[in-house]
Amino acid sequence: MIKDSLDFAEEHRDQALLRIQNYQQLAAKYYNKRTFSRSFAKGDLVLRKVFENTREVNAGKLGANGEGPYIITMIVKPGVYRLAAMDGTEILRSWNSINLKRFYY
Numbered sequence: 151m152i153k154d155s156l157d158f159a160e161e162h163r164d165q166a167l168l169r170i171q172n173y174q175q176l177a178a179k180y181y182n183k184r185t186f187s188r189s190f191a192k193g194d195l196v197l198r199k200v201f202e203n204t205r206e207v208n209a210g211k212l213g214a215n216g217e218g219p220y221i222i223t224m225i226v227k228p229g230v231y232r233l234a235a236m237d238g239t240e241i242l243r244s245w246n247s248i249n250l251k252r253f254y255y
């Protein structure tokens with residue numbers, strides 16, 4: 151009996167692995183169905199997300215959520231952009247599209 155259960159142990163592990171993989175695929179499909187990617191073109195105006203270190207002091211919950219507007223000067227790769235201020239000064243680092251919002255005027 152112990153030898154039989156040892157023989158089936160590997161099969162049970164394989165079945166459990168398949169169940170885990172199926173669950174992960176379904177979870178990823180569910181998550182990706184509700185997400186969307188933001189894509190911008192060169193020259194678009196965007197607002198940059200305000201972080202804790204750039205947040206206005208004593209602004210509270212009514213403080214600004216975005217800084218800018220900024221101009222997209224270069225597309226580093228899909229979803230990553232280089233920005234410049236409206237006066238043309240370049241921002242030092244590139245920004246992910248998660249931290250950017252389109253600016254409508």
